[in-house]
Amino acid sequence: MPQMLRFLFSRLTKAIVVLGVVVVLNFTLIHAAPGDPATVMAGEAGAADQMFVDQLRKQFGLDQPLYVQLGTYVGHILQGDLGYSVRQQRPVVDLLLDRLPATVALTMSAFVLALAGGIAMGLLAAVNVGKWSDSVITVLALLSYATPIYWVGLMLVLVFSVNLGWLPAFGYESIGAGKAGLERFADILEHMALPVVTLGLFYMAVYTRLTRASALEVSSMDFVKTARAKGQSEWKIVTRHVLRNAILPVLTVAGVQAGQLVGGSILVETVFAWPGLGRLTFDAVLQRDYQVLLGVFFVTSVLVIVFNIITDLLYVLIDPRVEIA
Amino acid sequence: MREPVRFLRRVAVAAAIACTAPILAAPLPAFAAETPVKGGTLTAIIQPEPPLLVMGLNQQAPTQTVAGKIYESLLTYNFDLSPRPSLAKAWDISADGLTYTFHLQTGVTWHDGQPFSAEDVLFSFKTFLPETHPRARALFGRAESIEAPDANTVVIKLKEPFPAFLQAFEVSTTPIMPKHIYEGTDFRANPKNATPIGTGPFMFDTWEKGSFIHLVANPHYWQAGKPYLKDIYFKIIPDAASRALALENGDVMQSQYNDIEPFDVARLAKLPNLTMTKKGYEFVAPVSWLELNTRVAPLDDKRFRQAMMYALDRKFVRDKIWFGLGRIATGPINSVTKYYDGDVKTYDYDPKKAIQLLDEMGLKPGADGVRATVKFMPLPYGETWQRLGEYVKQAMGKVGVKVELESTDAAGWGKREGNWDFDITSNFLYQYADPSIGVSRTYISSNIRKGVMFSNTMGYSNPEVDKLFEAAAKENDPKLRQEDYSKLQKLIVEDVPVAWLLEMEFPTLLNTRVHDAITTAIGVNETYADAWVSPK
Numbered sequence: 001m002p003q004m005l006r007f008l009f010s011r012l013t014k015a016i017v018v019l020g021v022v023v024v025l026n027f028t029l030i031h032a033a034p035g036d037p038a039t040v041m042a043g044e045a046g047a048a049d050q051m052f053v054d055q056l057r058k059q060f061g062l063d064q065p066l067y068v069q070l071g072t073y074v075g076h077i078l079q080g081d082l083g084y085s086v087r088q089q090r091p092v093v094d095l096l097l098d099r100l101p102a103t104v105a106l107t108m109s110a111f112v113l114a115l116a117g118g119i120a121m122g123l124l125a126a127v128n129v130g131k132w133s134d135s136v137i138t139v140l141a142l143l144s145y146a147t148p149i150y151w152v153g154l155m156l157v158l159v160f161s162v163n164l165g166w167l168p169a170f171g172y173e174s175i176g177a178g179k180a181g182l183e184r185f186a187d188i189l190e191h192m193a194l195p196v197v198t199l200g201l202f203y204m205a206v207y208t209r210l211t212r213a214s215a216l217e218v219s220s221m222d223f224v225k226t227a228r229a230k231g232q233s234e235w236k237i238v239t240r241h242v243l244r245n246a247i248l249p250v251l252t253v254a255g256v257q258a259g260q261l262v263g264g265s266i267l268v269e270t271v272f273a274w275p276g277l278g279r280l281t282f283d284a285v286l287q288r289d290y291q292v293l294l295g296v297f298f299v300t301s302v303l304v305i306v307f308n309i310i311t312d313l314l315y316v317l318i319d320p321r322v323e324i325a
Numbered sequence: 326m327r328e329p330v331r332f333l334r335r336v337a338v339a340a341a342i343a344c345t346a347p348i349l350a351a352p353l354p355a356f357a358a359e360t361p362v363k364g365g366t367l368t369a370i371i372q373p374e375p376p377l378l379v380m381g382l383n384q385q386a387p388t389q390t391v392a393g394k395i396y397e398s399l400l401t402y403n404f405d406l407s408p409r410p411s412l413a414k415a416w417d418i419s420a421d422g423l424t425y426t427f428h429l430q431t432g433v434t435w436h437d438g439q440p441f442s443a444e445d446v447l448f449s450f451k452t453f454l455p456e457t458h459p460r461a462r463a464l465f466g467r468a469e470s471i472e473a474p475d476a477n478t479v480v481i482k483l484k485e486p487f488p489a490f491l492q493a494f495e496v497s498t499t500p501i502m503p504k505h506i507y508e509g510t511d512f513r514a515n516p517k518n519a520t521p522i523g524t525g526p527f528m529f530d531t532w533e534k535g536s537f538i539h540l541v542a543n544p545h546y547w548q549a550g551k552p553y554l555k556d557i558y559f560k561i562i563p564d565a566a567s568r569a570l571a572l573e574n575g576d577v578m579q580s581q582y583n584d585i586e587p588f589d590v591a592r593l594a595k596l597p598n599l600t601m602t603k604k605g606y607e608f609v610a611p612v613s614w615l616e617l618n619t620r621v622a623p624l625d626d627k628r629f630r631q632a633m634m635y636a637l638d639r640k641f642v643r644d645k646i647w648f649g650l651g652r653i654a655t656g657p658i659n660s661v662t663k664y665y666d667g668d669v670k671t672y673d674y675d676p677k678k679a680i681q682l683l684d685e686m687g688l689k690p691g692a693d694g695v696r697a698t699v700k701f702m703p704l705p706y707g708e709t710w711q712r713l714g715e716y717v718k719q720a721m722g723k724v725g726v727k728v729e730l731e732s733t734d735a736a737g738w739g740k741r742e743g744n745w746d747f748d749i750t751s752n753f754l755y756q757y758a759d760p761s762i763g764v765s766r767t768y769i770s771s772n773i774r775k776g777v778m779f780s781n782t783m784g785y786s787n788p789e790v791d792k793l794f795e796a797a798a799k800e801n802d803p804k805l806r807q808e809d810y811s812k813l814q815k816l817i818v819e820d821v822p823v824a825w826l827l828e829m830e831f832p833t834l835l836n837t838r839v840h841d842a843i844t845t846a847i848g849v850n851e852t853y854a855d856a857w858v859s860p861k
Contacts, residue, residue, distance in 0.1 A: 035736025039778070041376070043739040044385040045459070046755055048778050052459045059513060087376045088534075089518055098534055154566055162574055169576065170567050175537050175558055176366065273562045275535030283373070288736045 008309070015305045022301045023077060023294070027070050030290055036062055037087055037288045060086050060290075073294065082298065083291035092295035095280065102172050103276040106268070107261040109192060110199035115254055117200070118207020119247070125208065126215035126246075127238060137208060145205035153198040153271040160194060167193050170273040195272040199265055203257065207250055214246040221245075248319060255311030259304030359840070361553045365858030367839065369579035369849075370568050371538065371559035378521045378529065378538070380500035381453050382513060384460075386582055389497045391559055393850035394540055395436075396523035398501060399427050399446070399479075400494035402846040404607055406663060406758045408491055409845070411852075412441075412501060412524065413479075422486035422801040423469075427479045427494075433547040435503050436528045443473035448504035450481070457512055460757075464493045486799050488806065489759035492663075495608060495847060498757070526552035526854040536561060546854065553857035565707075569593060578836035578858070581849040587648040587709055590832045598837055603650075603830045605848020610659040610763075613651075613753035614823035615701075615717065620784045621748050623697050628682045630821035634672035635679035636724045637717065643827055646712045651827035656818040657764055659828045662756045664797075664810035669818040679724045688725075696725040700748040702741065705734050710751055713826075717749075743778040753829055754779060758846070760810055761798035768817055769794050785822035789813075 038056035042048035057063050061072070076083055082092040125137040144152070161169035168174070173188050218224065219242050227237050266278040277296060284292040315322045371387050380392040399413035408416070413427040433441040450471050454461035465471070467490070469482040483490065493499055501524065506517050521529050524547070527540040538559040542552050560577055562568045569589045571577045575598060585593060594601035615633070623629040639653045658665045688696040699721075703714035718728040728749075733741065741747055756763035766772050766779070770786035790813050797809035833843055842856040843849070 033736065034733070035738075035740040037736075039739035039743070040736045041383075041385075042778055043735055045383070046386075046779065048743075049459045049462070050774070050777055051462070053776070055457075089377055095534070102535075150564075157567070157570060162570060169570055169574065170562065171560070172536055175368075175560065176539065176556070270563045271567055273536075273560070273564070273567060275533065275561075279535060279563060286735055287376075 011309050011312075015309075018305065019298075019301060023074060023298065024070065026294055026297045027073060030288075030293055031066060031069075033288065035288060036060070037290065038062065040287050041087065073291075077298065082295040085289055085292050087287060087289050088292070092291050095292060096277065096295055096299060099275060099277045099280050100262070102274060103262060103278070105188070105192060106195055106199065106274060106276055107265065109196045110203065111254075111258065111261060113196060113200035114203035114207055115250075118204040119211050119243075119250065121204070122208045122211025122250075123215055123238060123243060123246075125212045126219065126242075129216060134212075138212070141205040141208040143205075144201040145209070149198060149202050149265075150267045150271050152201060153194070153268060156194050156198060157271075167191075169194070170271070172275050195268050195274055198271070199268045206253065210250050210253060211246060214249050215242050218242050218246045244318060248315065251311060251314060251318070255307050255314075256304075258311075259307040260300065262300055262303050361841070361855075361857040362859055363553050363857070364555045365553065365838075365860070366556050366558065367554050367579065367842075367853070367856065367858055368558045368560060368577045370562055370571065370577050370581070370584045372562060372568065372584050374535065374561045377518055378532070379502075379518050380497065380521075380523075381449070381502045382457055382518065384458070384497045389850045390581060391538055391540070392500070392521065392523075393496050393525075393847070394527040394557065394853055395521050395525045395529055396496055396500040396502075397525050397852060398494050398496040398499045399429075400491075401851065402492070402495060402608055402758065404604060404846050406492065406607060406661075406846055408494070411494075411496075412446075413494070416491075418491065422488060423483050425481045425483070425490060427481075429477045429479065430547055431477060433524050434545055435505070435524055436522045436543060437503075437506075438545075439503070439505050441501075441503075441524050442476045443479050444476070445501055445504045446479045447471060447473050448508060449502045450479075450499065453502045453507060453512060454499060458498075460498055460762075461493075464490070464498070464762075486801050487761070488801055488803075489761040489798065492758040492762060495758075496852075497847075497850060525852050527554075527557060527852075530556070548854055551854040552852075553855070554853065557853070565589075572599060572834055572836075575836065578839050579842065579849070580832075580834045582831050583707065583709075585832065585834060586707075587646075587650055590650065590834070591648060593834055594832070599834050600837055601832050601834050602843055603832060605833055605843040605846065605851075606829075606831050607661045607846035608758050609755040609847075610662050610758075611753040611755050611829045612654050612657070612659050613751065613826045613829050614654070615826065616742070616747070616750045616752050616823050617783055617821070618745060618748055619822060620745065621699075623686065623688060624699065624748060626686055627820060628686050629688075629697075630824065631672070632679040632682040632724065633721070633726075633824045634821055635675045635682070636726070637720050637824065637826075638674040639826055640674065642713065642716060646709060646716060647827065647829075650830045650832060652830065654825035654828050656814050656825060657768060657823075658760050658810070658814060659756050661828070662764070663759050664807055666807070666811040666814050668811070669815050676724050683724060683726070690725045694725055695727045698727040698729065700729045700731055702731040702733055702738065702747045702750045704751045704753075705732070705738050713751055739778050742782055743776050743780075745775065745782055745784065751826075752779075752823075761794070765794040765798070768822060783822045785820070787816060787820060790816050790820075 037060050038053050041056055042053050061069060084091050085095060088095060121137050125134045128134045157169045160167045168191050171191055173191055179187050224237060224241055227241050262277060266282045269276040269278040281296045371391060373387060375385055375388040375391060377383050378388060378392045380396040397412050399411060400408045401411045403409055412430055414430050415428040417426050429443060435441055450465055455465050467483050467487050469484045471481050473479055503522050506522060507515060526543050526546045528543045530539040530541045532538045539556060541556045542554060546552060562571055565586045568580060568584050572580055572593055573596060593599055617624045617630055619625050643651050643653060655667050656669050683696055690696050701714055701717055704710045714730050718730060721728045742750055754763065754767060767781055768785055769781060769791050772781045773784055774780045793809045793813040797806050800806040800809060833849060835842060838859045840857050842853060844855055845851050
């Protein structure tokens with residue numbers, strides 16, 4: 001266990017350094033983009049004079065030199081304060097927390113669906129390699145991987161909401177229906193169906209192909225032949241010997257992806273009018289809402305680091321040969 | 326062979342007329358339903374999501390649509406831009422055009438129950454708006470004094486005549502803000518900004534960011550018995566294709582401005598559950614144009630700018646890029662804005678004339694056929710403006726002018742437009758009913774101000790035009806005023822400081838269940854006190 005503690009300690013120290021660099025880098029990059037929130041707001045108002053723009057710049061704190069702004073921002077971050085969006089007149093933490101439930105509901109469900117479905121399909125294809133079920137799965141995976149995600153979303157809406165009328169086309173829940181408790185939960189689930197499938201299909205394709213390739217590689221190895229020779233059942237061979245060895249690369253990719261879950265998905269959220277973080281981020285880019293953007297980047301960076309550590313730990317659990325160092 | 330067909334058709338038509346005749350003759354029971362029904366819920370698209378709903382602090386288009394139901398001004402305007410009562414029930418203007426007296430409605434309360442009075446109007450006009458609102462600041466800068474002789478009267482004295490002043494009392498220009506909430510506070514940081522309070526027929530209820538805004542009927546509204554609607558939901562739907570679907574399947578009942586892509590408008594307007602109107606944009610009445618930086622060669626030569634007008638097929642632009650939305654502009658003033666005069670030099674599509682002008686300038690084609698190269702930065706407001714950029718590149722290419730497209734986003738565009746950092750860009754500006762409010766700002770030389778968007782960014786300067794704009798703004802006699810404006814329209818059209826494209830039209834798509842929504846020149850920004858929704 002001291003080895004484990006040492007590992008965690010070294011990773012966390014590195015993480016803090018990485019975070020510091022990320023904050024400064026993001027800050028510089030964002031301010032390098034032309035225009036500022038005052039320009040955007042003046043443009044939206046359709047009229048502006050110098051006083052209007054100056055007032056906004058002062059309110060946004062943009063009248064200060066850049067290094068002072070950076071200093072203020074880093075100071076706030078150190079105190080656990082993500083800043084304040086002057087444009088939206090709310091603390092950044094509130095804005096992020098507002099969008100978090102919808103984001104996590106969408107991305108988590110899609111992630112689980114993709115991972116479970118992808119591994120199952122990939123294995124199935126690998127076991128039946130060369131047969132028709134393998135071909136069907138491979139073709140489907142290729143299609144879902146190659147089709148633009150917003151197009152899939154729009155087609156699903158056309159079929160399931162417009163033509164069949166089974167599922168709501170967009171939104172997070174029925175607005176103004178006054179539903180509560182279980183009824184509301186069911187309503188949200190209904191609204192989730194299409195966006196989750198749209199987002200999930202893409203990643204499912206990735207995992208399917210990854211699992212299939214990896215499982216095929218493993219199943220020709222000597223220890224699989226040995227297992228078969230000693231008369232172990234095919235089911236056990238696949239689950240205990242093949243899958244356990246084939247899953248490592250899948251896990252690596254999943255670990256990276258899990259870190260980005262909170263970032264949301266701009267395309268799916270836009271098509272389905274889903275009130276998630278992806279859209280908040282996208283709007284913040286266009287509006288040059290610096291504080292919100294930095295907040296999103298910060299939170300995402302933290303999560304990527306956390307999930308990387310978790311992935312490393314999972315390797316050890318699944319494959320005892322891997323050691324942490 | 327054709328005869329039998331024609332005969333059959335005639336029979337069919339006759340039969341159809343015979344069938345409909347009795348129905349037409351009978352009294353129409355459908356008209357009985359035209360009396361407003363109380364208690365309906367309106368759902369409308371709102372896009373993009375407004376940053377905040379306090380009209381005095383933000384006048385973005387979506388803010389106006391939502392906050393126009395919460396706040397009111399002294400007046401509103403008919404389709405022909407003549408004023409009609411809102412918070413002021415009557416008004417008079419002195420013969421010298423210097424004194425404006427407004428008589429306010431009585432029995433008006435704010436949404437929190439506090440009484441409304443002339444004090445609120447004074448606070449808004451003298452303190453709040455001059456501090457926060459660039460357009461209002463310019464207007465009230467013309468006032469010598471603003472006073473309230475009693476609780477229901479407001480008297481504004483101007484420094485010099487400014488007949489356009491009567492067009493200034495529309496809700497986005499001069500929203501009346503509550504004194505009891507804002508006096509003595511930092512207006513922009515007031516915590517009450519999250520829950521706006523006005524005098525309008527609808528009160529703020531909830532705002533789920535990224536999802537919807539909910540307004541509910543004001544039970545103490547000063548027009549007894551109104552509003553008819555129980556509540557309004559504004560739904561935020563960021564994707565244009567999804568917005569079209571939402572209208573189609575009845576999820577929302579209203580779209581406005583650019584919510585629906587031009588190519589989708591004709592299809593949706595034909596659906597049985599939707600109607601389309603282009604009315605309700607007379608007050609803003611934008612004209613779109615190519616902004617030409619007259620500091621940059623060859624755009625500094627009038628002949629080059631005129632050549633551009635001849636080289637662009639604006640009918641094509643209207644029909645193929647805006648899918649028929651808009652009228653071809655004749656000059657700086659929109660034909661629905663006051664003092665328009667169409668008797669000006671015309672620039673019909675004529676590439677030969679364009680080439681002739683370019684030849685005259687000495688711009689001969691080089692070995693590659695290129696006479697000159699200019700850069701074009703399209704307005705980053707979506708696909709349609711991008712298409713326009715591509716068309717301009719193609720059309721100018723035909724007369725030997727190479728156009729290089731530059732891409733930006735809204736923030737970058739604003740910075741470059743304001744700082745004159747462009748050759749050509751596309752733009753459109755609202756005219757706000759009167760040329761001295763919304764038109765002169767683009768062409769007068771005193772408004773050449775670096776760093777300020779929507780000013781005279783072309784650097785256009787014609788002393789005669791300046792003089793005429795100044796004289797017209799002060800002229801009380803409408804006839805003399807028209808003379809000035811007619812003269813200056815001729816001058817500007819000859820100079821081509823911008824290449825006018827279209828008098829823009831916007832479609833408002835409404836579900837057939839929605840009635841009496843678009844009743845004034847401010848269209849969807851109206852209070853909707855009269856709007857109602859018939860039951861399913």
